[in-house]
Amino acid sequence: MQEQKDIDDVLQLVGFTVGEENFGINISEVHEINRFEQINRLPDLPNYVLGVIDLRGVVIPVINLAEKLGIQSREVTKDTRIIIIGFNEEKVGILVDSVSEVLRVLSNNLEKPPSIIKNVNSEYIRGIIRNNNHLSVILDIQQLFKDYNPLLTKENTMISPEIKSVAREETSDPAIEKIVEVTKAMADGNFTQEIDVNLYGQVGEIARYINATLKKLQSIEPNIAQASDKIPEASMQLSEITKATEEATHSIMGQVERVLDSQDVILHNLFSIEKGSGVQNSAGEIKQIVLDNKETLLDIITGLSFQDLTGQKIKAIISLIEEVEKRVLQLIVTFGLKDKAALEVDSPLMDLSGKSALNQNVVDNLLEEFGF
Amino acid sequence: MLDLKLKILVVDDFSTMRRIVKNILRQIGYSNIDEAEDGNGALSKLRQDKYDLVISDWNMPNMTGLDLLKAIRADGNLNGIPVLMVTAESKKENVVEAIKYGVNNYVVKPFTADILKNKIEKIFDGKSGG
Known part of the structure; x- marks a missing residue:
């Protein structure tokens, strides 16, 4: 009864790697996942704080998770990501070597960490899950940074105080023309351009917003393409299943109908025997029918093997759907988790288990109430 | 008593x-049985020929069983034909809606021959008894 596990027990985790290790954090702590960008170093920071980035006009500190966990990180590559997490009502970026996937695991499958774990201080660890052939360590972000004292206070997190002093006239500016051009390209589905952001004032801010949006769009494009590629395959498989089950059901029903019809012939012969007329003939006919029926009944049992074939196809479809779901979840993560409710698993559209459906008795009682 | 000549x-x-x-139905003893794929097909058959009972599914493309029921009840020539819903739609609101539009009885899938027989008997007992 594996499928009847409570939905509440499903943990959704963002899986990522640092060095050679796999980690996961609860998806509800993740605001967004960004590609690596220039980190500005600031003086006098603890060694695990790499510096700050400019996230759409807000300065966000970036933590070197490898340093914090005491493991060897890799060089910055195209897979390097900065995961933006919520921490004490502020945002903090953590640098990871890659974001691998969104994992859905049953919380029962979360294993307790062994008391001594190499390299990682175990108080940060919520548990360990086995995923395919590797182990992922699930981190408790709040614990991990409990000693972290934000160096940046609210007052100085707004970008560029110089903006106000350098405000200038922004009429027909080549920068605005560039912004219009890139925005138009975006509307046409071209996300590859970028705006030169050496701009100040509100125009600069708009340019930064557009660039940030472009970056996100660039990262979701392959996701959408890969997810939508799977859909026709799944619906084709489903059509095949419907056809196969229909054919199999008809073939089995045909056989059952033959057996049912033969009952009438048996009955007819039994009546003859009862009356004592043509006993030998009737017995012979009945014998033949019983032999035929045995064969037909065996054919029915063999025919039922269609369940195995359709079952396998359905399993393949379920894994396709899970793949699509994962990619959609990645999109949600990319766009930030404004609405946590949207991530929660909805109840199935159609309850085939019959749990919420009324049975005939309940329907009959209802009919009775209406005078049936 | 069941009238086995019912169409x-x-x-x-x-x-x-x-x-x-x-x-x-055949096992119960009925032999005059016709079929239709959806509400539209059923309506055109009902308008061409005389039927004594309609047994309809709820969820169908083109025209659902509920819409078929409404159409039968709205048609002066057809509104006397009893309709038995045989359907997986067994939520309370569905049953109540079907009753509202004049369903004669309601069978939940999956069902047995006994249930179907019993429901048909009930429909025609009710008709002859009052």
């Missing part, structure tokens, strides 16, 4: 389900 129209979009219902 029955079985409406379901699944050919297998139509065959199951027909087989059960």
Whole structure:
């Protein structure tokens, strides 16, 4: 009864790697996942704080998770990501070597960490899950940074105080023309351009917003393409299943109908025997029918093997759907988790288990109430 | 007593389900059975020929069983034909809606031959008894 596990027990985790290790954090702590960008170093920071980035006009500190966990990180590559997490009502970026996937695991499958774990201080660890052939360590972000004292206070997190002093006239500016051009390209589905952001004032801010949006769009494009590629395959498989089950059901029903019809012939012969007329003939006919029926009944049992074939196809479809779901979840993560409710698993559209459906008795009682 | 000469129209979009219902009806003793794939097909058959009972599924493309029920009740020539819903739609609001539009009885899938027989008897007992 594996499928009847409570939905509440499903943990959704963002899986990522640092060095050679796999980690996961609860998806509800993740605001967004960004590609690596220039980190500005600031003086006098603890060694695990790499510096700050400019996230759409807000300065966000970036933590070197490898340093914090005491493991060897890799060089910055195209897979390097900065995961933006919520921490004490502020945002903090953590640098990871890659974001691998969104994992859905049953919380029962979360294993307790062994008391001594190499390299990682175990108080940060919520548990360990086995995923395919590797182990992922699930981190408790709040614990991990409990000693972290934000160096940046609210007052100085707004970008560029110089903006106000350098405000200038922004009429027909080549920068605005560039912004219009890139925005138009975006509307046409071209996300590859970028705006030169050496701009100040509100125009600069708009340019930064557009660039940030472009970056996100660039990262979701392959996701959408890969997810939508799977859909026709799944619906084709489903059509095949419907056809196969229909054919199999008809073939089995045909056989059952033959057996049912033969009952009438048996009955007819039994009546003859009862009356004592043509006993030998009737017995012979009945014998033949019983032999035929045995064969037909065996054919029915063999025919039922269609369940195995359709079952396998359905399993393949379920894994396709899970793949699509994962990619959609990645999109949600990319766009930030404004609405946590949207991530929660909805109840199935159609309850085939019959749990919420009324049975005939309940329907009959209802009919009775209406005078049936 | 069941009148086994009744002409029955079985409406379901699944050919297998139509065959199951027909087989059960045959076992009960009915032999005058016709079938339609959806509400539209059923309506055109009902308007061409005289039927004594409609047994309809709820969820069908083009025209659902509920819409078929509404159409039958709205048609002066057809509104006396009893309609038995045989459906997986067994939520309370569905049952109440079907009752509101004048369903004669309601069978929840999956069902047995006994249930179907019992419901048909009830429909015609009710008609002759009052």
